Amino acid sequence: MIYFDNSATTKPYPEVIESFVKVSSEFFGNPSSLHGIGAQAEKLLTKARNQIAELLDIRGSEVYFTSGGTEGNNLAIKGAAFANSGKGKHIITTEIEHASVFDACDYLKNNGFDITYLPVNRNGKIQLADLVRAIRKETILVSAMHVNNETGAIQPITEIGKLLSAYPNILFHVDHVQGVGKVPLDIKKSGIDLCTISGHKFHGLKGNGVLFIKDGTNISPLFSGGSQESKKRSGTENVAGAVALAKALRITMENQKTGLEKLKAIRQMLWEGLEAFEGIEINSPVEGAPHILNFSIPGLKSEVFVHALEEDGIFVSTTSACSSKKKSPSRTVMAMFGNLERAESIIRISLSYQNELQEAKRVVKMVRNTVNNLQKVMR
Numbered sequence: 280m281i282y283f284d285n286s287a288t289t290k291p292y293p294e295v296i297e298s299f300v301k302v303s304s305e306f307f308g309n310p311s312s313l314h315g316i317g318a319q320a321e322k323l324l325t326k327a328r329n330q331i332a333e334l335l336d337i338r339g340s341e342v343y344f345t346s347g348g349t350e351g352n353n354l355a356i357k358g359a360a361f362a363n364s365g366k367g368k369h370i371i372t373t374e375i376e377h378a379s380v381f382d383a384c385d386y387l388k389n390n391g392f393d394i395t396y397l398p399v400n401r402n403g404k405i406q407l408a409d410l411v412r413a414i415r416k417e418t419i420l421v422s423a424m425h426v427n428n429e430t431g432a433i434q435p436i437t438e439i440g441k442l443l444s445a446y447p448n449i450l451f452h453v454d455h456v457q458g459v460g461k462v463p464l465d466i467k468k469s470g471i472d473l474c475t476i477s478g479h480k481f482h483g484l485k486g487n488g489v490l491f492i493k494d495g496t497n498i499s500p501l502f503s504g505g506s507q508e509s510k511k512r513s514g515t516e517n518v519a520g521a522v523a524l525a526k527a528l529r530i531t532m533e534n535q536k537t538g539l540e541k542l543k544a545i546r547q548m549l550w551e552g553l554e555a556f557e558g559i560e561i562n563s564p565v566e567g568a569p570h571i572l573n574f575s576i577p578g579l580k581s582e583v584f585v586h587a588l589e590e591d592g593i594f595v596s597t598t599s600a601c602s603s604k605k606k607s608p609s610r611t612v613m614a615m616f617g618n619l620e621r622a623e624s625i626i627r628i629s630l631s632y633q634n635e636l637q638e639a640k641r642v643v644k645m646v647r648n649t650v651n652n653l654q655k656v657m658r
Contacts, residue, residue: 281638284596286428286457286571286629289482292530295523299484302519310516311505320518327518327525334528337466337491343508344521347488348456349379350501351475352422354490354512355452356383358498359420359473360392366448367417368392373405373434374614375427380454381610384422393417402564403432403615407442420450426458429598429611429627430563431571433462440470450496456480460531461542461570472496476528478520482631483527487520531632538632543569545630545639552643558650560621562612570630575612575621579653584626587649593642596627 282290302323308316310324325339332339345351360370372384374396384394395413397405405423421443423434436453443451452473458464460481466474473496478487492498492511504513549572553559562573576584581597588595598609608622616622628642 281593281634281642283628283630283634283638283642284594285631285634286480286627287596288479288485289631290633291479291484291523292482292527294530295483295527298526299519299523302522306518310518311507320516324516324518324521327521330525331489331528334525334532335466335491338494340509341491341494343490343492343511344516344524345475345488345490345512346486346517347479348377348454348475348477351456351477351488351490352377352379352452352454353383354501355473355475355492355498356380356420356422357387357501358511359450359452359496360387362497362499363419363448363450364392367415367419369395369415369418370420370422371395371397371410371413371418372422373397373399373424375399375403375429375432375611376422376424377428377454377456380422380424399432399614401615403427403430403567403611404434404564407435407438410439410442414446414449418446418449420452422452422454424454424457425464426455426462426568426571427611428457429571429609429625430573430615431457431567431569432564432611432615433458433566433568436464436471437469440468444470457568457571460528460535461539462568463535466491473498478524478527481527481531483524484520487517487524489524534632539569541636542630542632542634545634545636546570546572548636548639549628549643552639553646556647556650558654559646562615562621562625572628573612574626574628575624576626576650577620577624579624579650581624581626584649584653587653588645591645591649593645595642596629597625598627 308320310321328342329339332342388394450472453471455474456477459476472493474491476489479485502513560575609625613622
């Protein structure tokens with residue numbers, strides 16, 4: 280089996296599963312309980328929080344545990360919007376955001392907020408001049424993803440943060456779900472107020488994430504309840520999940536130091552092999568994230584191609600996993616190229632540090648064979 284769908288989810292590290300089972304079995308107390316078993320759980324939760332803070336170079340008080348990227352993005356965007364609506368009701372985002380951002384903004388649009396969607400160029404990047412023109416007196420939030428989940432396009436987050444530093448009433452949210460552990464991001468130096476990560480994208484477990492909330496940033500909670508997570512996210516804390524997430528992040532950060540060049544080499548091998556094949560159009564930018572390669576095969580149905588590769592033990596995807604079953608054109612590729620046929624026939628390959636060069640060689644060969652075979656059937 281060759282698993283090249285790591286942007287959808289990653290296989291958990293064995294150490295992560297072991298830590299989750301151990302904490303669940305031996306430290307099962309509620310961190311809010313006053314007795315000793317609860318105190319043990321609270322101690323582990325605090326330790327995990329501080330470990331994550333150290334890895335991300337932020338403060339422990341700025342780490343808020345969530346159920347993952349979707350909740351983190353919704354809490355950041357809706358929370359910032361409702362808490363700061365007295366200053367204005369204008370939000371700026373981009374045309375290529377993940378559904379959890381795009382739909383959260385759509386929800387706010389239906390509740391009295393005005394949303395500006397910035398266009399992107401053929402490399403999937405916004406233009407800073409467009410952002411400047413979009414800013415108004417009533418703008419309260421800018422939300423931009425760091426690494427696009429479909430194409431791997433990287434937004435100029437640091438430059439955006441520097442630009443927004445001149446606008447103290449505007450909060451800056453970054454969806455860092457696809458970038459963490461693969462594309463470095465200095466949260467502090469980038470002037471970010473809110474930043475989302477999700478554990479299962481870096482070999483953690485599903486249902487665990489973190490929202491960075493800069494100290495002093497005002498957002499409204501989505502949930503009413505027991506006032507956990509400094510009243511920002513009520514609900515009994517998932518201690519085992521938090522410990523597992525901290526371990527997954529630590530291992531991934533270590534792998535980044537030693538495995539990033541290999542990851543780039545694998546992507547380059549895939550790029551060169553696919554680019555040389557007539558009928559394939561590569562959508563990812565050359566200077567994109569090292570783990571994502573997106574291409575189109577106009578005239579072929581993406582889902583048919585994915586299942587054909589699966590028969591050979593190769594697992595890739597079409598759009599993001601949460602959108603793949605909708606069978607709609609890629610909003611991201613459409614925004615980049617304005618070509619419907621191209622947007623309807625995309626394939627995404629996404630890598631992890633556990634992949635190898637020989638896997639890429641086989642995938643290139645099988646992609647070519649599969650395209651040829653499917654084209655023969657269509658003739």
